[in-house]
Amino acid sequence: MYRYIAETDADLPLLGIDLGYSAKTKSCGVARSNSNDLRALCFGECINHVVQLINERGPHVLILEAVLSTYHNPDGNPDIRGEFEKGRGWYHGPGVTTFAAALRFLDQLDQQLLPGLKLPLVEGFLSYKPTRTRHEDDARRLVDEFAVAERFAPCEGSQPICLEIEGVPEIRRYNPRF
Numbered sequence: 001m002y003r004y005i006a007e008t009d010a011d012l013p014l015l016g017i018d019l020g021y022s023a024k025t026k027s028c029g030v031a032r033s034n035s036n037d038l039r040a041l042c043f044g045e046c047i048n049h050v051v052q053l054i055n056e057r058g059p060h061v062l063i064l065e066a067v068l069s070t071y072h073n074p075d076g077n078p079d080i081r082g083e084f085e086k087g088r089g090w091y092h093g094p095g096v097t098t099f100a101a102a103l104r105f106l107d108q109l110d111q112q113l114l115p116g117l118k119l120p121l122v123e124g125f126l127s128y129k130p131t132r133t134r135h136e137d138d139a140r141r142l143v144d145e146f147a148v149a150e151r152f153a154p155c156e157g158s159q160p161i162c163l164e165i166e167g168v169p170e171i172r173r174y175n176p177r178f
Contacts, residue, residue: 003110004121006160006167008061012120015060016142017050018135019043021101029135031143032060038136047105051112054119061120063142066102067095068123068169071158081154084173088127103162110164121165124149125173141174149174 013033020027021043028046030039032053041049054060067090073079078091089095113119124142149172158168 001116002118002164002166003113004062004106004119004160004165004169006121006165006169008120008122008170009059012059012061013057014063014143014146015050015053016063016124016139016146017046017065017105018124018126018138018142019046019064019066019098019101019105020135021097021104027135029137029139031136031139033143038140040134040136043101043105047108047112051109054109054117055114059117059119061122063122063124063146063172064102064105065124065126065138065142066098066105067161068102068121068165069154069158069160069171070099071155081158081171082152084125084150084152084171085127099161106162106164121169122146123169123171125152125171126175127173129175145174146172 016031018029026040026042028041028043030049071079071081080086080089090099126138152171154168160168
């Protein structure tokens, strides 16, 4: 049985997570719809907070600012999933870190959440920001601008990053490329 599904549910609250992967700094931001509570957390704290929130309040649509799918070209080499990520591919630079963070994050949630719970999953793409922003503010944008963010489907042949995801999550880009 899958823990995560690539279909969103408009009846569920949104949970935006700007996922960082640092050993010592608060590199993750968390925000949710219908709440003014914004948090900047270390990676492990973020996992614990999200587990507690979902176990207490039920399913949310998870919007992760992290790589949730991959694509490999016919030669077997990693490649961009579409023109939307040209210059910011999932397989180099910051994309590799968010890929690793997402794998660990989703695995830990899967192990700690109540059995049988399924969560819709969407990739938030916040690249091309004109200035540096706080993680909690990025998480708030994931939630507040969810309905108006550009929507992309990864190219045909893309795959989810792990076996716990049913389907390939939609990508929503919050900043247009310049």
